[in-house]
Amino acid sequence: MIINNKWRISKDDLTARFVLLPTIVLTLVFVYAFIIFTIIISFTNSKLMPTFSWVGIENYIRIFQLSHWHTALKNMLIFSVLYIGIATVLGLFLAILIDWSRSGEHIFRPIYLYPMAISFIVTGTAWKWFLDPGIGLEKIMHLWGFAEFSFNWIKNADRSIYTIVIAAIWQVTGYVMVIFLAGLRGINHATVESAVVDGANAWKLYTRIIIPQLGTSFTSVFVILGHMAIKSYDLVVALTNGGPGRASEMPSTFMYSYTFTRNQMGIGATSAVLMLAIFAIIIIPYIRNTVNKEGA
Amino acid sequence: MTINQTMKMHKTAEYIMYVIMVIFAIFFLAPLYVMVVNSLKPLSEIRGGNMLALPVKASFDSWHKAWSQAQIGVQATGLKPYFFNSVKIVVPAVVMSTLMGSLGGLVLSKYTFKGGKLIFALVLFGCFIPFQTVLIPTARVLGFLNLAGTTSGLVLVHTVYGLGFTTLFFKSTYDTFPMEIVESAQVDGATFFDVFANIIIPNSSPVIVVSIIWQTTNIWNDFLFGVSFGDATSQPMTVALNNLVSSSTGVKEYNVHFAGAMMAALPTLMIYIISGRYFVRGLMSGSVKG
Numbered sequence: 347m348i349i350n351n352k353w354r355i356s357k358d359d360l361t362a363r364f365v366l367l368p369t370i371v372l373t374l375v376f377v378y379a380f381i382i383f384t385i386i387i388s389f390t391n392s393k394l395m396p397t398f399s400w401v402g403i404e405n406y407i408r409i410f411q412l413s414h415w416h417t418a419l420k421n422m423l424i425f426s427v428l429y430i431g432i433a434t435v436l437g438l439f440l441a442i443l444i445d446w447s448r449s450g451e452h453i454f455r456p457i458y459l460y461p462m463a464i465s466f467i468v469t470g471t472a473w474k475w476f477l478d479p480g481i482g483l484e485k486i487m488h489l490w491g492f493a494e495f496s497f498n499w500i501k502n503a504d505r506s507i508y509t510i511v512i513a514a515i516w517q518v519t520g521y522v523m524v525i526f527l528a529g530l531r532g533i534n535h536a537t538v539e540s541a542v543v544d545g546a547n548a549w550k551l552y553t554r555i556i557i558p559q560l561g562t563s564f565t566s567v568f569v570i571l572g573h574m575a576i577k578s579y580d581l582v583v584a585l586t587n588g589g590p591g592r593a594s595e596m597p598s599t600f601m602y603s604y605t606f607t608r609n610q611m612g613i614g615a616t617s618a619v620l621m622l623a624i625f626a627i628i629i630i631p632y633i634r635n636t637v638n639k640e641g642a
Numbered sequence: 643m644t645i646n647q648t649m650k651m652h653k654t655a656e657y658i659m660y661v662i663m664v665i666f667a668i669f670f671l672a673p674l675y676v677m678v679v680n681s682l683k684p685l686s687e688i689r690g691g692n693m694l695a696l697p698v699k700a701s702f703d704s705w706h707k708a709w710s711q712a713q714i715g716v717q718a719t720g721l722k723p724y725f726f727n728s729v730k731i732v733v734p735a736v737v738m739s740t741l742m743g744s745l746g747g748l749v750l751s752k753y754t755f756k757g758g759k760l761i762f763a764l765v766l767f768g769c770f771i772p773f774q775t776v777l778i779p780t781a782r783v784l785g786f787l788n789l790a791g792t793t794s795g796l797v798l799v800h801t802v803y804g805l806g807f808t809t810l811f812f813k814s815t816y817d818t819f820p821m822e823i824v825e826s827a828q829v830d831g832a833t834f835f836d837v838f839a840n841i842i843i844p845n846s847s848p849v850i851v852v853s854i855i856w857q858t859t860n861i862w863n864d865f866l867f868g869v870s871f872g873d874a875t876s877q878p879m880t881v882a883l884n885n886l887v888s889s890s891t892g893v894k895e896y897n898v899h900f901a902g903a904m905m906a907a908l909p910t911l912m913i914y915i916i917s918g919r920y921f922v923r924g925l926m927s928g929s930v931k932g
Contacts, residue, residue, distance in 0.1 A: 373802075376832070381776065621774055626774050
């Protein structure tokens, strides 16, 4: 419910504006002025410290000649597609199961969701050792008698990005499930009843009637997972630290290493600006929607 | 209404459904189980035995070691000082961002003025940005303010970048408050702060809990700001844990790593177990409006 009659700010209600002022100032400085600063740095040849010697778009040309950046973009693409795709399907599947089960919600929902409450560094640590061939899954299978079993993705340059996908899906699927569960509880139940009366089977009921009504939930899930995929940093650091070598580099780790350890701040800033651009494409329509739906 | 009130499920199908749900529960619980049991084993048992086996000789030795003796960076301080760094960062940052969010949310919800929508949009955008875009200038500003490498600097950063979410939480709650309770007070000549303290806040406990839980979880779990702006005296728990685990010198003490991971996870896990309902509400506030 949205109540539309608001107070008008009158002259003696200046307190209200004054109260909002710190939030406005802090946001303008720490978000927008800082973004502009980073954009400016991306057009300079800053190394260890920010300098203002202008080099035009040179950094933007150079970054696309760096194989590290290509790896980072490729990994982000692989990661985003698998992460969004698998987490969406699994989350929806689990939401449907929980929606069906009479008593299951109270037991299973908290179990599926708890990974969202813990740090990516903890998740990374747990999965790093679980996937380590020397002590984890591979060894467990050997001890169980599957001598041929091999799972060394975390040590394999072509496969390590997929271990990040596994851990990230483990962490986020419960969140996706909760969003879809809310969506399932909000659909028009009359349409379900009439479909059942018409003799629709469960598959038809879901694919024709229920899932098409979950559009809002799908949008939320894509936006949330999309922006998390772009930002994911902690998990990469804790699980593979971008390795082996730089094989599981992501834009976020690229930005950090070029800015703070390789002392190529201009390139680091450029990568940050490119991340922001991808992010803005995903998030701006969503923000516009949220603000407009809030009512006048 | 739920689906099972309309459609009947075949007994076999229901059985299969529960089997699938249990399998997924095992998948989600396995890493936690691995962390707990291996944190209680001596190192020889982890190396020689099965990671999934229960400890033969359970002890809290590695918890003790992770807490007060383990090598973090260059010093053998254990995780203890970093745990308290996290507390020193979380508490003030949560209080300040929640207070500012409730004030700002009230103004944005109940007052109309030019640019109100734009301000809300700008604040909202700020809480989702990839923080890589602000790392360089934030480092400069913290240095300029003499706050580089201090917990105060991290408090400032977390307060500022948490404002978007807290403002969003409070604004959407206050949007559902009726105007009458406030108007009657205004007629009696109550000031903005009277209304805020005597009417709004006493009616806001659920959203305050949501905001506190959301912010506590997010700030406790932060790694990027901690690693960028903290030093050996001010780094939070997550950074210390990562240093412990990825340190390349000496023997890899998996049991100590798992104990450390549990210590980093327990505070937010406890919050989740005690008040999961509010945690879910926080998650949903940022999502259902698409």
